Amino acid sequence: xxxxxxxxTTIHRRKTRPVQVxxxxxxxGNPVVVQSMINEDTLDIDGSVAAIRRLHxxxxxxxxxxxxxxxxxxxxxxxxxKLADTYQTVPLxxxxxxxxxxxxxxxxxxxxxxxxxxxxxxFEKPKSDRTEYTETEFTxxxxxxxxxxEPLVISLRDQGKAMRIGVNHGSxxxxxxxxxxxxxxxxxxxxxxxxxxxxxxxxxxxxxxxKASRVPVxxxxxxxxxxxxxxxxxxxxxxxxxxxxxxxEYGRIKSTAGIGTLLAxxxxxxxxxxxxxSPEKEIPVCYSILQALGLRKTMVExxxxxxxxxTLFNLEEVLxxxxxxxKHLTGLDIAVMGCIVNGPGEMADADYGYVGxxxxxxxxxxxxxxIKKVPxxxxxxxxxxxxxxxxxxxxxx
Ligand code: SF4
Numbered sequence: 088x089x090x091x092x093x094x095x096t097t098i099h100r101r102k103t104r105p106v107q108v109x110x111x112x113x114x115x116g117n118p119v120v121v122q123s124m125i126n127e128d129t130l131d132i133d134g135s136v137a138a139i140r141r142l143h144x145x146x147x148x149x150x151x152x153x154x155x156x157x158x159x160x161x162x163x164x165x166x167x168x169k170l171a172d173t174y175q176t177v178p179l180x181x182x183x184x185x186x187x188x189x190x191x192x193x194x195x196x197x198x199x200x201x202x203x204x205x206x207x208x209x210f211e212k213p214k215s216d217r218t219e220y221t222e223t224e225f226t227x228x229x230x231x232x233x234x235x236x237e238p239l240v241i242s243l244r245d246q247g248k249a250m251r252i253g254v255n256h257g258s259x260x261x262x263x264x265x266x267x268x269x270x271x272x273x274x275x276x277x278x279x280x281x282x283x284x285x286x287x288x289x290x291x292x293x294x295x296x297x298k299a300s301r302v303p304v305x306x307x308x309x310x311x312x313x314x315x316x317x318x319x320x321x322x323x324x325x326x327x328x329x330x331x332x333x334x335x336e337y338g339r340i341k342s343t344a345g346i347g348t349l350l351a352x353x354x355x356x357x358x359x360x361x362x363x364x365s366p367e368k369e370i371p372v373c374y375s376i377l378q379a380l381g382l383r384k385t386m387v388e389x390x391x392x393x394x395x396x397x398t399l400f401n402l403e404e405v406l407x408x409x410x411x412x413x414k415h416l417t418g419l420d421i422a423v424m425g426c427i428v429n430g431p432g433e434m435a436d437a438d439y440g441y442v443g444x445x446x447x448x449x450x451x452x453x454x455x456x457x458i459k460k461v462p463x464x465x466x467x468x469x470x471x472x473x474x475x476x477x478x479x480x481x482x483x484x
């Protein structure tokens with residue numbers, strides 16, 4: 088027998104430049120950042136402060152708010168101040184809508200990052216007037232975009248703040264649609280046009296997103312963006328998301344299929360799971376995706392068999408009990424297995440194992456070592472005692 092070298096199971100993340108958003112850094116080898124967006128009207132100062140705090144307390148590291156008017160932009164100053172006075176500073180992002188350059192300039196004073204959607208910078212004649220864009224028209228519109236965007240870029244650059252160029256498949260500008268079609272190419276070109284304007288003004292604190300509601304489109308857009316950035320020597324971090332993913336189980340699976348697939352390839356520096364549910368519901372999904380991929384460990388990892396005819400106890404019930412007793416411990420792997428038929432190797436190197444031994448009895452394992460056999464009704468209690476004896480127990484809050 089020869090000694091086979093261990094297969095590399097690490098996800099090698101794409102190298103990106105670090106972009107600072109308040110006290111959080113996106114990219115540059117930092118852990119993938121979790122973010123979401125509040126639903127409150129930004130004019131409701133107290134409601135917004137409470138919503139931002141609620142999200143932040145459960146692990147949302149950057150919070151986005153919508154800013155559709157100048158009054159909303161000014162409200163952000165108060166929100167920021169109230170957060171600092173009553174809670175703490177939270178990295179905030181403002182979503183600015185089209186034709187809103189004055190709004191963007193105002194809100195850039197109060198938040199850490201401004202998100203713009205290139206598709207909403209529209210300087211085109213109505214669709215019915217044309218069948219194509221000439222190169223001159225294309226360039227002329229590009230120049231108008233540049234002069235519109237310039238003050239915001241300069242303001243963010245001078246304040247050391249960030250911008251997200253957030254392209255959406257559903258809102259590409261007409262000019263891009265005519266030139267590239269409703270395609271990932273159009274999305275990537277749209278982002279590149281804005282990136283180039285920023286670079287010409289010496290501004291590089293940029294995060295990019297290329298979201299779509301259909302997973303294959305979103306995957307293709309992000310992959311093409313990476314390919315184009317590699318060709319152009321750019322290292323901007325990426326914000327991943329599947330837009331309008333919906334709700335419930337399918338919304339979560341759809342988001343995971345899109346976000347998880349890219350993360351597994353090493354692509355992605357910050358994520359948002361967009362559910363048609365309260366934003367608080369999005370945060371555990373983000374952390375579960377990151378934990379499942381081994382990118383961040385923020386909770387106990389449970390390894391459990393699916394159960395079968397050999398199962399010696401009610402696995403679903405016991406797993407639930409074990410989880411309830413231990414879910415506050417971070418950094419542990421705990422296995423719950425119906426029997427030991429396939430050997431402790433099945434427990435995938437868990438720190439502790441709870442394994443069916445014989446009717447009425449279970450065995451507790453530390454790693455692959457069997458520690459003791461105990462009556463099943465004392466199983467969870469004895470598991471806690473074992474964890475305590477290893478000094479790895481903390482009391483739940
Ligand atoms: Fe069945 Fe035992 Fe495998 Fe669980 S560990 S699925 S009980 S054989």
